[in-house]
Amino acid sequence: MTTLTEATVKNDLSPNSDLQVGSAARSVATSVTKTAAKGPQAKEHSSGCGGASGSAQIVQSLWGALVRKLFIDHLALWSAFLALGADVFFTSSGRHPPVDRPYFRYFLYVTIAIFIIWPLIVKNKPASLEKFRQKDKFYAAAFLFLNVLNLVTGKFTLLPPLFFPTPDRILSILVEDFTYLIFDCLAGSAKLLLTGFSCGALAGLITGIAIGFSKPSAYWLNPMIKILGPIPPTAWIPIVLVAFPTTWTGAVFLIALSVWFPTSVMTSSGILNVQNAYFEVSSTLGAKRLYQIFLVGIPAAMPLIFTGLFSGACSSFLTLMTAEMVGVKNGIGWYINWQREMLAYANVYAGLIIIALSFYSLITLFFKIRDRVLVWQKGMIKW
Amino acid sequence: MAGSPDTLTQAEPVNNTAATAAAIEQSLMQQELKPASGPAPLTGSHASAAATTGVIVIDGVSKVFTHPDGSLVTAIDNVSLTVKAGEFVSLIGPSGCGKSTLLRLIAGLETATSGTLELDQTTINGPDADRGLVFQNPYLFPWLNIQNNVAFGLRARRVYRWQKESVARYLELVGLGKFGRAYPHHLSGGMAQRASLARALINQPRVLLLDEPLGALDAFTRMNMQDEILRIREDKAITMVMVTHDVDEAIYLSDRVVVMTPHPGRVETILTVPFARPRARNNPGFFQLRSQILEILNFAGHITEPPYQI
Numbered sequence: 004m005t006t007l008t009e010a011t012v013k014n015d016l017s018p019n020s021d022l023q024v025g026s027a028a029r030s031v032a033t034s035v036t037k038t039a040a041k042g043p044q045a046k047e048h049s050s051g052c053g054g055a056s057g058s059a060q061i062v063q064s065l066w067g068a069l070v071r072k073l074f075i076d077h078l079a080l081w082s083a084f085l086a087l088g089a090d091v092f093f094t095s096s097g098r099h100p101p102v103d104r105p106y107f108r109y110f111l112y113v114t115i116a117i118f119i120i121w122p123l124i125v126k127n128k129p130a131s132l133e134k135f136r137q138k139d140k141f142y143a144a145a146f147l148f149l150n151v152l153n154l155v156t157g158k159f160t161l162l163p164p165l166f167f168p169t170p171d172r173i174l175s176i177l178v179e180d181f182t183y184l185i186f187d188c189l190a191g192s193a194k195l196l197l198t199g200f201s202c203g204a205l206a207g208l209i210t211g212i213a214i215g216f217s218k219p220s221a222y223w224l225n226p227m228i229k230i231l232g233p234i235p236p237t238a239w240i241p242i243v244l245v246a247f248p249t250t251w252t253g254a255v256f257l258i259a260l261s262v263w264f265p266t267s268v269m270t271s272s273g274i275l276n277v278q279n280a281y282f283e284v285s286s287t288l289g290a291k292r293l294y295q296i297f298l299v300g301i302p303a304a305m306p307l308i309f310t311g312l313f314s315g316a317c318s319s320f321l322t323l324m325t326a327e328m329v330g331v332k333n334g335i336g337w338y339i340n341w342q343r344e345m346l347a348y349a350n351v352y353a354g355l356i357i358i359a360l361s362f363y364s365l366i367t368l369f370f371k372i373r374d375r376v377l378v379w380q381k382g383m384i385k386w
Numbered sequence: 387m388a389g390s391p392d393t394l395t396q397a398e399p400v401n402n403t404a405a406t407a408a409a410i411e412q413s414l415m416q417q418e419l420k421p422a423s424g425p426a427p428l429t430g431s432h433a434s435a436a437a438t439t440g441v442i443v444i445d446g447v448s449k450v451f452t453h454p455d456g457s458l459v460t461a462i463d464n465v466s467l468t469v470k471a472g473e474f475v476s477l478i479g480p481s482g483c484g485k486s487t488l489l490r491l492i493a494g495l496e497t498a499t500s501g502t503l504e505l506d507q508t509t510i511n512g513p514d515a516d517r518g519l520v521f522q523n524p525y526l527f528p529w530l531n532i533q534n535n536v537a538f539g540l541r542a543r544r545v546y547r548w549q550k551e552s553v554a555r556y557l558e559l560v561g562l563g564k565f566g567r568a569y570p571h572h573l574s575g576g577m578a579q580r581a582s583l584a585r586a587l588i589n590q591p592r593v594l595l596l597d598e599p600l601g602a603l604d605a606f607t608r609m610n611m612q613d614e615i616l617r618i619r620e621d622k623a624i625t626m627v628m629v630t631h632d633v634d635e636a637i638y639l640s641d642r643v644v645v646m647t648p649h650p651g652r653v654e655t656i657l658t659v660p661f662a663r664p665r666a667r668n669n670p671g672f673f674q675l676r677s678q679i680l681e682i683l684n685f686a687g688h689i690t691e692p693p694y695q696i
């Protein structure tokens with residue numbers, strides 16, 4: 004009942020009818036109060052509005068509810084249908100190389116199926132359902148974007164076809180080159196990134212802990228960090244190319260360097276900012292130096308350590324891509340560069356999509372781990 | 387550290403400059419501090435016991451701090467004090483008179499510029515688990531839940547036997563039995579302070595040092611905590627030294643009240659609280675002691691009529 008009235012109010016555009024309804028409701032309300040001493044007035048008011056204006060209101064509110072239930076609550080689905088309709092309705096300009104299969108249409112079928120089935124799967128989980136509903140508008144906009152992209156490339160070719168391939172082409176490369184892209188290029192990049200990141204993070208933690216807990220280390224390491232740290236890792240490329248036996252080890256070094264700097268700075272400042280009282284308390288509880296370092300200093304510095312690791316991760320992505328485009332003969336960055344040289348822009352976009360998805364997954368994983376580790380922080384905890 | 391009878395005889399008060407106040411009767415207190423007849427109480431035994439260890443001897447201790455600008459500040463000057471086994475001593479005095487400094491010296495967090503500090507005839511050099519310390523701020527480790535906070539001392543000393551049982555028992559002792567899995571930011575101020583008390587007590591220290599432990603609590607929580615501290619003292623027979631700003635609290639809890647004065651920090655007077663335990667909060671005798679302390683601290687200036695008449 005309440006949703007109906009709400010819908011009416013929102014969809015009612017003319018102030019005049021509003022006034023009418025208002026006065027009609029008032030007269031009904033007064034008659035009700037005359038007959039029944041204190042009845043459920045609100046109920047009577049919305050359902051029992053007699054006369055012509057009353058039935059018009061019912062129609063209007065039903066219509067509002069219908070619009071809401073069918074359309075506004077499922078914008079993404081409608082946007083996907085719109086894209087599908089446009090793809091079917093308009094014929095291609097023919098200025099793009101043809102593809103074997105209509106991959107964009109397949110993609111839309113799959114998404115439409117997901118958007119219909121998913122709410123049914125999570126029907127009994129209000130949290131997941133709410134999360135899904137909340138992102139509805141965003142997905143709607145995304146599908147609209149893809150729709151427009153499809154129209155301005157494949158259908159009307161308003162952009163140069165060489166640099167702006169159709170969604171069909173990009174998807175076809177993702178599908179047809181899948182094994183090569185994932186098991187050769189992405190795996191190569193992942194190996195390089197993980198090796199470099201682990202080395203850099205470990206070195207950064209060790210340096211940061213040393214600076215945080217030992218005066219002599221701080222004396223020697225601080226100036227080094229201050230001088231070497233701000234140099235962009237890629238500026239070392241000329242030296243790295245001659246100093247390392249292989250470009251791969253050189254690239255590992257560069258990535259490690261880009262993780263090392265923020266990690267060590269944040270770790271040391273995290274440890275130095277731990278309130279001394281925590282160390283005092285732990286020492287009166289019988290904790291010796293080593294125990295204090297690992298069970299007081301480091302846990303207390305964890306929030307800042309994670310900040311350091313995060314910015315290290317971001318700059319390691321950058322270094323990885325640069326290293327692959329400059330020297331390493333493998334990986335997704337190298338693939339993109341290679342395809343660009345061959346003017347195969349659909350492949351370039353496919354590579355970019357893979358990079359985006361994998362870095363997105365890595366960052367998501369990172370935040371999941373952080374939330375798990377820092378569960379003690381105020382406001383982060385959920386239970 | 388099994389205490390021998392000589393520990394106790396040796397532990398008679400070292401009279402300092404202001405020994406005059408010690409003239410107040412001490413018989414009741416002496417009676418209470420008879421040496422234990424049996425062996426030291428077993429871990430967590432709930433039988434009331436008298437302490438045989440935990441004798442603190444402070445002899446001519448001074449502490450001079452150097453400020454960043456190079457100036458010297460004498461925080462405490464030639465302080466001598468002996469705290470008997472199982473005694474409850476309060477340090478009271480205006481801000482800056484060196485109460486915290488004295489406590490930190492006993493804890494081993496500061497080193498004395500001159501003079502010596504001993505616990506059970508062993509020189510104090512550095513913090514150790516035999517002297518527990520509770521601050522005004524509970525300083526619970528925020529990354530550990532309450533039971534891990536309480537277990538910290540045991541783990542730091544690599545005591546793994548009966549760890550779980552001890553933690554549960556000490557949480558129960560301070561009335562936090564159900565909150566072991568909560569994180570510190572879930573607790574109220576009073577609960578957090580009780581947790582930090584449990585954390586200090588689980589090491590079974592011979593001495594518990596309390597630096598305004600109840601200063602941040604509201605009046606009711608405060609009174610509850612005072613009784614809780616007394617109960618624990620009764621139970622575990624621990625020597626306690628407490629810094630407080632609250633004269634009533636000092637009188638209610640203590641066997642002796644050490645009144646200090648600043649610039650430089652000195653022991654002005656040591657007053658014995660002669661009332662038997664358990665004490666009533668409205669004991670009329672408290673008032674006289676109270677006005678005596680306030681007079682020493684120059685806060686009783688405008689009382690014109692005799693303070694206490696029946």
Ligand SMILES: Nc1ncnc2c1ncn2[C@@H]1O[C@H](COP(=O)(O)OP(=O)(O)OP(=O)(O)O)[C@@H](O)[C@H]1O
Nearest residue numbers: 451452453459461480481482483484485486487488
């Ligand atoms: N770490 C330090 N460095 C320099 N000066 C200090 C230090 N700690 C204490 N002091 C000085 O020593 C004096 C006594 O300080 P203390 O903290 O012991 O006083 P207090 O009696 O505990 O005061 P309050 O009641 O305010 O807590 C003060 O003058 C203070 O400035």
Ligand SMILES: [Mg+2]
Nearest residue numbers: 485486487629
């Ligand atoms: Mg203080």
